[in-house]
Amino acid sequence: MMVTGASRFFGGNVVARLAADPAVERVIAVDAKQPSRELLRRTGRAEFVRADIRNPLIRKVIDGNQVDTVVHPAALSRPPSGGGRAAMKDMNVLGAMQLFAVCRKASSVRRVVVRSSSAVYGCSAKDPVKFSEEMSARTPPRGWFARDMIEVEGFVRGLARRRPDISAAILRFPPIVGPQLAKRGVQYFRSPITPTILGRDPRMQLLHEEDGIAALVHGAMTAPGGTFNVAGDGAMALSQAIRRAGRVELPVPYAVFRTVGRTVMGPVMREFTAEQIDYFHFGCGLDTTRMRTDLGFQPRWTTVQAFDDFIGGAALRPVIDPAWIDAAENKLLGLLGAGTGAHQ
Numbered sequence: 042m043m044v045t046g047a048s049r050f051f052g053g054n055v056v057a058r059l060a061a062d063p064a065v066e067r068v069i070a071v072d073a074k075q076p077s078r079e080l081l082r083r084t085g086r087a088e089f090v091r092a093d094i095r096n097p098l099i100r101k102v103i104d105g106n107q108v109d110t111v112v113h114p115a116a117l118s119r120p121p122s123g124g125g126r127a128a129m130k131d132m133n134v135l136g137a138m139q140l141f142a143v144c145r146k147a148s149s150v151r152r153v154v155v156r157s158s159s160a161v162y163g164c165s166a167k168d169p170v171k172f173s174e175e176m177s178a179r180t181p182p183r184g185w186f187a188r189d190m191i192e193v194e195g196f197v198r199g200l201a202r203r204r205p206d207i208s209a210a211i212l213r214f215p216p217i218v219g220p221q222l223a224k225r226g227v228q229y230f231r232s233p234i235t236p237t238i239l240g241r242d243p244r245m246q247l248l249h250e251e252d253g254i255a256a257l258v259h260g261a262m263t264a265p266g267g268t269f270n271v272a273g274d275g276a277m278a279l280s281q282a283i284r285r286a287g288r289v290e291l292p293v294p295y296a297v298f299r300t301v302g303r304t305v306m307g308p309v310m311r312e313f314t315a316e317q318i319d320y321f322h323f324g325c326g327l328d329t330t331r332m333r334t335d336l337g338f339q340p341r342w343t344t345v346q347a348f349d350d351f352i353g354g355a356a357l358r359p360v361i362d363p364a365w366i367d368a369a370e371n372k373l374l375g376l377l378g379a380g381t382g383a384h385q
Contacts, residue, residue, distance in 0.1 A: 042059055042065060042067065042068050042069065042108065042109070042110040042111075042112065042261055043068075043069040043070075043071055043102065043103065043106070043108040043110070043111050043112070044056045044059065044068065044069070044070055044071065044111075044112045044114070044261075045071050045072070045094055045111070045112070045113045045114065045115040045140065046071075046072055046113075046114055046115025046116075047070035047071055047072040047076055047080075047084070047087075047089060048072040048074045048075065048076040048077070048080065049072070049114075049115060050221070050222070050250075051114035051115075051156060051253065051254065051257065052070070052072065052114050052115055053070075053076055053080045053083070053084065054254045055112055055114060055254055055257045055258055055261070056068055056070040056084045056087045057080075057083045057084050057085065057087070058254060058255075058258045059087070059258060059261060060084055060085040060086050060087040061085060062258075064262075065262075067088065067106070068084075068086070068087040068088065069087070069088050069090055069102065069106055069108060070084055070087045070088065070089045070090065071089075071090050071092050071094065071099070071102060072089075072091070072092075072115075073091065073092065073093040073094075074091075075089075075091065076089065090102055093136075094115070094136045094137075094139060094140045095131065095132070095135055095136045095139050096139070097139065097143070099139065099140060099143055100143045100146070100147070103143055103144070103147045103149070103150065104147055104149070107149045108147070108149055108150060109149055109150060109151045109152065110150075110151065110152040110153075110154070110261055111140070111144055111150060111152070111153045111154070112153075112154045112257055112260070112261045113137065113140060113153065113154065113155045113156065114155075114156040114257055115132075115136070115156075116133055116156060116157075116158075116186075116189070116190065116193070117129050117132050117133055117186070118158075118186045118314065118316075119185075119186070119314055120185075126185055129185060129186075129189070130185070130189060133186075133189040133190075133192075133193060134189050134192050134193060137155075137192075137193040137196050138196055141153070141196045141197065141199070141200045144200060144204075144207070145200055145203050145204055150204075150207060151206065151207060151208065152207065152208045152209075152210070152261070152264065153197065153200065153207055153208070153209045153210070154210045154212065154257060154260040154261050154264050155193065155194075155197050155209075155210065155211050155212065156212055156214060156253075156257060157190045157193065157194055157211050157212060157213045157214070157268075158186065158187070158190050158213060158214055158215075158316075159172070159213050159214065159215045159216075159246075159270065159272070159325050159327055160182060160184060160186055160187035160190060160316045161177075161178065161182065161187055161190050161191050161194065161213065162176065162177070162178050162182075162325055163178030163179065163180050163181065163182040163187065163319070164180075164182075164316075164319035164320055164322060164323040164324065164325055165178075165179050165180035165319075165323055166323060167179040167180065168323060168325065168326075169326075170326050171326040171327060171328040172270070172325065172326065172327055172328060173270070173328040173330075173331075174213070174267070174268040174269065174270055174328075174331055182315075182316070182319075183315050183319070184314055184315035184316035184319070185314070185315070186314060186316055187315075187316055194211055194268070197209050197211050201266055207266070208264060208265050208266040209266050210260050210264035210265065210266060210267060210268075210269065210336075211267070211268040211269065212256055212257065212260055212264075212269055212271050212336075213268065213269065213270050213271065213327070214248050214253055214256075214271055214272070215245075215246050215247055215248050215272045215325065215327060216245070216247055216248070216320065217247070217248050217249075217250055217253050218247050218248070218249065218250065218347050218348055218350070218351035219249050219250030219251060219347065219350055219351055219354060220250075220350060220351065220353065220354020221250055221354065222250050222351070222354075229313075229321075230282075230283070230286045230288055230352065232288070233288065233289060234288070234289050234291045235283045235286075235288040235289065235290055235291065236291050236292075236293050236298055237279060237280070237283070237290050237291065237292050237293070237298070237321070238292065238293070238294075238295050238298050238321065238322050239292040239293055239294050239295070240292070241279075241295075241322055241323070242278045242279055242280050243278070243279050243320065243321060243322065243323055243324025244276045244277070244278055244279075244324045244326055245276060245277055245278070245279060245282065245320075245324050245325075245344065246272045246273065246275075246276045246324075246325065246326050246327055246344050247272070247273055247277075247344045247347045247348055247351075248271060248272050248273050248340065248342075248347065249273060249340065249341070249342035249346070249347035249350060249351075251341065251342070252271075252273065252340040252341055252342055252347070253271070255338075255340075255341070256271045256336075256338050256340075259336070259337070259338050260336070260338075263337060264336060265335060265336070267331070267335060268331075269331050269332050269335065269336045269338075270327040270328060270329050270331065270332055271329065271332050271336075271338065271340070272327045272329050272332075272340070272344070273340045273342050273343045273344040273346070273347050274329075274340065274343045274344065275343045275344045275345060276324075276326060276344055277344055277345050277348065279321060279324070282348055285345075285348065285349060285352065286352050295322065298318070298321075298322075299318055
């Protein structure tokens with residue numbers, strides 16, 4: 042098996058899991074960047090090859106090692122440090138195009154598993170409650186990452202048409218949370234005051250980082266061809282998430298949230314991508330029926346459990362104790378119920 046992006050979170054962890062499985066004969070870890078010493082230690086018997094998937098020489102790695110399965114979790118959701126949009130597209134789109142072109146010509150390859158994103162569905166007021174895999178964006182996504190993933194998925198489907206003997210699987214992940222990713226994504230919930238869009242309370246569906254890794258490993262071993270939404274059970278409203286984090290919600294008009302809010306809130310929103318802004322406006326729900334029936338995968342964490350673990354990993358001190366809010370709400374509901382009974 043060969044795994045790309047071995048120096049990054051998903052690639053490195055997938056390599057470590059596969060290397061620990063005695064049923065996997067060999068694991069080739071590929072990246073243009075050397076993994077950290079700690080990550081190399083955790084990847085055990087995996088063989089690291091310093092190679093760039095954008096270079097045609099990647100074919101020597103696949104052919105020389107008779108690779109039968111390629112796992113491609115390497116995708117940048119934002120431009121790399123020191124690089125702009127061109128560098129991001131070069132890594133995401135051109136890299137995938139070159140990699141899948143090599144897979145198409147390599148007779149040893151029998152399975153390709155690609156990490157994609159629910160961002161391909163876009164976010165708009167016209168969206169259904171849940172997107173199934175056959176659906177497409179009702180409004181074309183405006184974010185760079187979403188557009189890159191749409192192109193990458195197109196390459197995967199092209200590979201499947203040209204090589205029907207290859208099981209080409211696309212795993213679409215929603216926003217991913219967890220204790221190890223807490224420092225990367227928690228800024229929005231770090232401020233005591235959390236801005237939201239006035240009149241909107243989007244429903245969120247999340248995936249725990251451990252389930253994301255497990256889904257990629259499961260796909261590498263057994264995935265059939267096709268596209269699969271992979272997400273935790275259930276959903277939660279943004280207001281519920283803010284309350285569980287012990288923050289105070291500040292609803293602002295969309296124009297403020299999108300422009301002035303990003304400046305005023307500093308690090309909380311400065312690095313928001315277009316996908317994140319749209320997500321906190323409309324949310325996105327996923328139908329995961331095919332994940333269970335065809336892919337045969339079941340996440341261990343629900344959306345709420347994943348979020349709670351994410352907040353716990355971030356070690357945030359609540360501004361308002363969520364238990365106090367729950368108690369106040371229950372007391373208020375009790376008073377309302379008593380008042381209603383008195384008038385009957």
